[in-house]
Amino acid sequence: MTLPQLPSLANVKRLLIVKTSSIGDILHALPAVEAIQRARPDISIDWVVRKRCASVLEGNPVIRALHVVPNKPTMRDLLSVRRDLRARRYDCALDLQGLGLSGLLTWLSGAPIRIGIDRNREGNAYFLTHPIVSAKLGGEHGDRHAVDILYGFSELFGAHPKRGEFPEQRYLTDGIASEVLVDVRALPCPRVALNVGASWEYKKWPVGYWVELADTLIEQGRSIVFVGDSKDAEVVGQVKIKMRAAEPIVDVSGRTSSLRELAAVLESCDVLVTGDTGPMHMGVAVGTPTVALFGATNSDRTGPYGARNIVLNMHLSCSPCYRKPTCDGRVDCMRAITPGMALEAVDRELAMGKRVA
CATH class of the missing domain: 3.40.50.2000 (Glycogen Phosphorylase B;)
Structure with a gap:
């Protein structure tokens, strides 16, 4: 499979993160999102999250807005989320979950650039414009930590993450x-x-x-x-x-x-x-x-x-x-x-x- 070449992300100003659950998965993504914000303070970052996990992200200083979806969204829920997401006019959306629902939400955002891992779990890759081979993110053989793989997304935005350390999330307490x-x-x-x-x-x-x-x-x-x-x-x-x-x-x-x-x-x-x-x-x-x-x-x-x-x-x-x-x-x-x-x-x-x- 020939993957489309990733376009320049220099003009991205409105970024959507799609990582709806679980608690551990969301926490794994925080260092990468923080790294993006440090490298590109001009970018405004929003996040899509399931209701049961939303409190983990509330008050996070890096996130401008949360889009909270029900734990088991109906078609009506998805249409409502679609309206909210498209009203934001995102330049880029990152599917950091890699599952069917996250891929669908990424597509519903209407972002012209939709990036995620090319694993096609539950068909998520069909919703992406630019699936990334996981080896390029450090996860080819399953021996890299999830945090390091997600850090790979931040490098697409010019970040130089400090791997091996988890930044303390003081806002949580x-x-x-x-x-x-x-x-x-x-x-x-x-x-x-x-x-x-x-x-x-x-x-x-x-x-x-x-x-x-x-x-x-x-x-x-x-x-x-x-x-x-x-x-x-x-x-x-x-x-x-x-x-x-x-x-x-x-x-x-x-x-x-x-x-x-x-x-x-x-x-x-x-x-x-x-x-x-x-x-x-x-x-x-x-x-x-x-x-x-x-x-x-x-x-x-x-x-x-x-x-x-x-x-x-x-x-x-x-x-x-x-x-x-x-x-x-x-x-x-x-x-x-x-x-x-x-x-x-x-x-x-x-x-x-x-x-x-």
Whole structure:
């Protein structure tokens, strides 16, 4: 396939970013969008996002306007979005999602230049005027981090991104105050956040491992903050009931009212231990050193970005399997990561101190 040559972007003044979800994917795109703004302060940047993720972008100083679409948009919704987008008269739209809906929204914008990755997942490439071979963005063999691949888009606009560092997103926690935060900040330091839940069973660390890690941390004088949404509260309860220690612990699972409040909780902690989840990326975004437990997914592509964070991944021959495990549900890759390994990683992070932006 012969790809059309990318035209000059020097005259682009109105840019639309299309990255509708999920939390981690949106956070991955922020460094690239910031790099575009630094390189081209003359460009006005807007963003299309699904409603469930919109709060992550609200208040971002780089973004002029958000176009919020329903989580499951109807044809009427899409026609309404089309009117709003075309009224802005965008010069260029970037499909940073690479899926069918994002491609459609990119096309609906009416932008004469529509750029995205030439993977044609769900037919998204048919909506683009200029699909880019992923190898040119650093992602040919699947061993480049998503942040680095997205940085490749910023280079199209003349940016020279500082790879390897995730710029702290201070706006995420500006002005956040709540009883939950008061409870967390009343704990003695160091505070270790434990995110025990995950969206896939194959991303979960065994409950007994969390119990052993939490008890040992408390014995060593650390405070524990359990984080997660309402779906995670049950497994947090299973961990707590098996623990020897009852304090110092604050359980905020299911108590944080927004993604921004969760971000503020994580910022108030000295280390985060987590699986491959949205809160992992949120912790990185607010500058909390992160210990990430990986097995079924590719830590090279979606692990916590930046050298300061620690990934524990045993790299079994069957890993990453994603949603096609070959271990009959034993989750060998996660069981191979012992509580002792996680404890050592927490110790290393605490010894280095809280990251300074």
